[in-house]
Amino acid sequence: MTEFRSNNSGPRVREIASVTNPLVKEIRALHMRKARAETGLFLAEGARTIAQALDYGFAPEMLAYRSDPAVAALCARAAAGGAQLLEVSDAVLEKISQRDNAQSAIGVFRQRLHRLADLDPNSAPLWLALEGVRDPGNLGTCIRTADATGAGGVILIGSTCDPFGIETVRATMGSIFAVPIYTAEPDEALAFVRGWSGVSVGTALQGAIDYREAVYAPPTLIVNGTEQSGLSDAMRDACGKLVKLPMRDGVESLNLSVAAGVMLYAVRERL
Numbered sequence: 001m002t003e004f005r006s007n008n009s010g011p012r013v014r015e016i017a018s019v020t021n022p023l024v025k026e027i028r029a030l031h032m033r034k035a036r037a038e039t040g041l042f043l044a045e046g047a048r049t050i051a052q053a054l055d056y057g058f059a060p061e062m063l064a065y066r067s068d069p070a071v072a073a074l075c076a077r078a079a080a081g082g083a084q085l086l087e088v089s090d091a092v093l094e095k096i097s098q099r100d101n102a103q104s105a106i107g108v109f110r111q112r113l114h115r116l117a118d119l120d121p122n123s124a125p126l127w128l129a130l131e132g133v134r135d136p137g138n139l140g141t142c143i144r145t146a147d148a149t150g151a152g153g154v155i156l157i158g159s160t161c162d163p164f165g166i167e168t169v170r171a172t173m174g175s176i177f178a179v180p181i182y183t184a185e186p187d188e189a190l191a192f193v194r195g196w197s198g199v200s201v202g203t204a205l206q207g208a209i210d211y212r213e214a215v216y217a218p219p220t221l222i223v224n225g226t227e228q229s230g231l232s233d234a235m236r237d238a239c240g241k242l243v244k245l246p247m248r249d250g251v252e253s254l255n256l257s258v259a260a261g262v263m264l265y266a267v268r269e270r271l
């Protein structure tokens, strides 16, 4: 059952107790990439993450929350930003989050993606590009580490996992709202890397020099390859230099997000 509650001093609140409410179904559908692509919306959970979103100018379109004084201030901020408030039962929160012990609040946000044409390399000393990243945890961790190291943005090349999927968003721990995400087709990205005004560094296992021996200067663009096959041959050629993180004999490779994290910190220290 859905009810509306309002008074003169507070925002209009919609109360939803039933998991079969059609709006619950619509919000829940945002776990699917197809629904996110069709609506341009995505989910982010947790009072802290939603507060971060508001700090970065992302007001949720809807905020579903459990009645609790601890989220009152957050609800007021979200409502002031235009959010529809949905006061829901624990069962509804769990249904929406698809998790037992759901967080106290879940926001529905509008996606923001940027084009390479709008990227100014000189607006930040450090950038990260990922070719064909497939694993949502890897992508989320890369975005989070790019945020921590002050990178200007993360560039997603070609077909990748969805930066607005719930697993990726969870792994970013709020950084999805802080770090601009750019998307590019492979050919566009190759031309972009070839024309990069600063230092472009591909990370690769073969034909590369030790990352500690390379010279970096701002703006530096770090380019990582896919989890399965690594950097494409065309991207290897496009990068100004190739570096590797030395490993003990017999180790196949590092996890993508670990390699990206080491590189982000190493380059930042050397700029």
Ligand SMILES: C[S@@+](CC[C@H](N)C(=O)[O-])C[C@H]1O[C@@H](n2cnc3c(N)ncnc32)[C@H](O)[C@@H]1O
Binding pocket: 203, 204, 205, 223, 224, 225, 226, 227, 228, 229, 230, 231, 243, 244, 245, 246, 247, 253, 254, 255, 256, 257, 259, 260
């Ligand atoms: C899991 S690795 C890919 C392994 C793949 N089998 C290959 O041959 O490249 C994913 C990405 O992480 C980065 N990476 C992993 N280990 C690395 C290392 N030791 N040195 C440099 N980059 C590394 C590279 O960008 C690589 O494309």
